[in-house]
Amino acid sequence: MTILAHHRYSVHPPPSERVRGQVKDWLPIFAALGVTLRGRGPWLSGRCPFHDDHSPSFSANRTTGSWRCWSGCGSGSVFDLAARLRGIPFGEAVRLVADIAGVPMNPPPRRRSGPPRMWGTWR
Numbered sequence: 001m002t003i004l005a006h007h008r009y010s011v012h013p014p015p016s017e018r019v020r021g022q023v024k025d026w027l028p029i030f031a032a033l034g035v036t037l038r039g040r041g042p043w044l045s046g047r048c049p050f051h052d053d054h055s056p057s058f059s060a061n062r063t064t065g066s067w068r069c070w071s072g073c074g075s076g077s078v079f080d081l082a083a084r085l086r087g088i089p090f091g092e093a094v095r096l097v098a099d100i101a102g103v104p105m106n107p108p109p110r111r112r113s114g115p116p117r118m119w120g121t122w123r
């Protein structure tokens with residue numbers, strides 16, 4: 001079933017990857033999630049939303065959506081950020097980010113065989 005495996009990843013990438021491929025600038029997404037970022041270039045800094053931050057410990061890349069707190073709150077993608085900030089599952093965070101970004105999240109066309117895939121569990 002090599003064709004199926006190929007099909008799965010080329011035509012139906014995980015929703016988080018589909019959203020990621022559509023967003024060219026993550027700054028508005030960070031802003032919509034309540035993280036204010038400053039700076040020039042791809043890496044911006046701001047106050048970390050996860051701890052009582054008095055200096056900008058939070059770095060985020062507006063091109064890739066990656067972020068990191070230098071005080072130890074962790075790092076991840078915008079989806080991880082949304083999930084942690086809102087206390088929602090990863091799949092819901094992907095939908096939230098897609099909604100903010102204006103990326104349509106229509107279910108992909110159904111495959112010819114097999115049960116429906118649990119899209120929300122994909123990373």
Ligand SMILES: [Zn+2]
Pocket residue numbers: 048049050051053057069070071072073074
């Ligand atoms: Zn932090």
